[in-house]
Amino acid sequence: MAKHVLILGGNGALGKAVVDSFARHKWNTLSLDLTANERASRSFLLRPGANWVEQAGLLETELRGALQQQKLAAIVNVAGGWAGGNAADPDFLANCDLMWRQSVQSSVIAAQLAARHGAPGSLLVLSGAASARQPTPFMLAYGMAKAAVHQLTASLAGPESGLPPNATVVALLPSTLDTPGNRAGMPQADTSSWTPLPFVADLVHTWAEGKERPQSGSLVSLVTQSGATRIEVSRS
Amino acid sequence: MAKHVLILGGNGALGKAVVDSFARHKWNTLSLDLTANERASRSFLLRPGANWVEQAGLLETELRGALQQQKLAAIVNVAGGWAGGNAADPDFLANCDLMWRQSVQSSVIAAQLAARHGAPGSLLVLSGAASARQPTPFMLAYGMAKAAVHQLTASLAGPESGLPPNATVVALLPSTLDTPGNRAGMPQADTSSWTPLPFVADLVHTWAEGKERPQSGSLVSLVTQSGATRIEVSRS
Numbered sequence: 273m274a275k276h277v278l279i280l281g282g283n284g285a286l287g288k289a290v291v292d293s294f295a296r297h298k299w300n301t302l303s304l305d306l307t308a309n310e311r312a313s314r315s316f317l318l319r320p321g322a323n324w325v326e327q328a329g330l331l332e333t334e335l336r337g338a339l340q341q342q343k344l345a346a347i348v349n350v351a352g353g354w355a356g357g358n359a360a361d362p363d364f365l366a367n368c369d370l371m372w373r374q375s376v377q378s379s380v381i382a383a384q385l386a387a388r389h390g391a392p393g394s395l396l397v398l399s400g401a402a403s404a405r406q407p408t409p410f411m412l413a414y415g416m417a418k419a420a421v422h423q424l425t426a427s428l429a430g431p432e433s434g435l436p437p438n439a440t441v442v443a444l445l446p447s448t449l450d451t452p453g454n455r456a457g458m459p460q461a462d463t464s465s466w467t468p469l470p471f472v473a474d475l476v477h478t479w480a481e482g483k484e485r486p487q488s489g490s491l492v493s494l495v496t497q498s499g500a501t502r503i504e505v506s507r508s
Numbered sequence: 509m510a511k512h513v514l515i516l517g518g519n520g521a522l523g524k525a526v527v528d529s530f531a532r533h534k535w536n537t538l539s540l541d542l543t544a545n546e547r548a549s550r551s552f553l554l555r556p557g558a559n560w561v562e563q564a565g566l567l568e569t570e571l572r573g574a575l576q577q578q579k580l581a582a583i584v585n586v587a588g589g590w591a592g593g594n595a596a597d598p599d600f601l602a603n604c605d606l607m608w609r610q611s612v613q614s615s616v617i618a619a620q621l622a623a624r625h626g627a628p629g630s631l632l633v634l635s636g637a638a639s640a641r642q643p644t645p646f647m648l649a650y651g652m653a654k655a656a657v658h659q660l661t662a663s664l665a666g667p668e669s670g671l672p673p674n675a676t677v678v679a680l681l682p683s684t685l686d687t688p689g690n691r692a693g694m695p696q697a698d699t700s701s702w703t704p705l706p707f708v709a710d711l712v713h714t715w716a717e718g719k720e721r722p723q724s725g726s727l728v729s730l731v732t733q734s735g736a737t738r739i740e741v742s743r744s
Contacts, residue, residue: 404659432594
C-alpha cells in the first residue's frame with residue numbers, strides 16, 4: 273500500500289519538487305498550500321481568512337477523511353518566507369508577525385499533525401535557516417522565527433515531546449535555494465552556490481524511506497559550492 | 509535632571525522590584541502593564557482589546573507626551589509568562605500564541621522603542637530563560653518564544669541593528685525567581701535556589717547607570733545556590 277506524505281507549502285517552488293520526488297516513488301502525496309498542486313495526489317487549500325487555530329482544525333478534518341485511519345509516514349513543512357529589516361524599520365512589527373505566521377505557525381501545525389497522525393518511526397521535516405545560527409541584525413524578524421524553529425526541532429527530538437515512537441525530526445537549513453523566485457530577484461547572482469531543489473527533495477524522500485536519516489533533532493545545513501551540494505549535520 | 513526608564517511589565521512581581529530600585533535612585537520611572545503601578549512616576553496601561561501593532565502605536569504616543577523630546581536611558585522588559593505542554597497537548601497552538609504575545613511581542617515593542625526613543629549609550633534589557641538554552645520538549649511553546657528572544661538579543665547587538673549608538677542589549681536568563689506567585693504555586697519547593705527579586709532589580713539598575721555592563725548581546729544567567737546569587741555571562 274502507498275505510504276502517505278503531507279507537504280505543507282506543497283505548491284511552492286521547493287514544495288513542488290518534494291511532491292514530484294515522492295510521487296516518482298509512488299507515495300500518496302497530500303499538499304497543503306494557498307493553491308492546489310495539480311501533480312499531488314490531493315491538495316488541501318489554506319483559507320486566507322481563517323485564524324491559524326481554525327485553519328489547523330479544518331485541515332485536520334480534511335486530513336482524517338483522506339487518511340481513513342491510516343497514518344502519515346512523513347510530514348514535510350517547506351512553507352516559509354523572508355523579510356529583512358532592523359529595529360528601526362517601520363515594518364518591524366508587521367514583519368515579526370508575518371515571519372511568525374509563515375515559519376513558526378506552519379511548523380507548529382506540522383508538529384501537531386505529526387503528534388496526532390504520524391506513524392511510529394515517521395519523519396518530520398521543518399525549515400530552518402543557516403543564517404539564523406548567527407546574529408541576524410539586518411533581518412531581525414526572520415532570525416527570530418527561524419531560531420524558534422531550531423528550538424522546536426531540538427525540543428521535539430527530546431523525550432516526551434509528543435511525537436510518535438521512534439519518530440525523527442530534522443530541520444533543513446538552506447542558504448540560498450535555486451528557485452525561480454530567487455533567480456528573478458537576484459538576476460546577477462552567482463548561482464553556483466545555490467542549492468538545486470531536486471537535491472533537497474530527494475534528500476527528504478531518502479530520509480522518509482528510512483535511509484540515511486540524521487539523528488533526530490539535527491539541523492541539516494545544505495552547502496553548495498561550484499554546483500556541488502553536501503550536507504552538514506549539527507545540533508542547535 | 510532625572511533619567512528616564514521604561515519598564516514593560518512594570519506592575520508584575522519583578523517589574524515592581526525594578527520600579528522600586530530605579531525610584532530609590534531618583535529615576536523617572538515609566539511603567540507599562542495591564543494595571544497601574546502606583547509607585548511608578550507614571551503608568552501607561554495596556555489595552556487588552558487592541559492588537560499589538562495598535563498597542564505599540566498608542567504606547568508610543570503616550571510615551572512621546574511623557575518624554576517631551578527627551579530620551580530613555582533604559583528600557584526594561586520583564587513582561588512574560590510560562591506554559592508547559594508538548595506537541596500532543598490540546599492547548600499546544602494556543603500556548604504558542606500566548607507565549608509569542610507575552611515574551612516575543614513585548615520584546616519586539618521594547619526593541620522598537622529603544623530604536624526610536626533610546627538615548628545614545630542606553631540600556632535595553634529583555635527576558636530570556638536559562639531552560640531554553642537546552643531542548644524544552646515538555647514546554648515547547650515557552651522554549652520557542654524564549655529562543656526567539658535570545659536570537660533577538662544577539663541580533664540587536666550586531667552592527668546596523670537599529671539601536672542607538674553605543675547602546676547595550678542584554679537578556680536576563682532567570683531559572684526560578686522568588687516571586688509570590690511561585691511561592692504560592694510551589695509551596696513545598698526549596699526556595700534557596702530561587703533568585704530574589706531585589707538582586708535582579710539592583711543588577712539592572714547598576715547596568716543602567718553604566719556600571720559593570722556585560723558586553724552587548726550577552727545572555728546573563730542568574731544562578732542562585734544556598735541563597736547566594738551569581739551571574740554567568742554567555743552568548744547565544
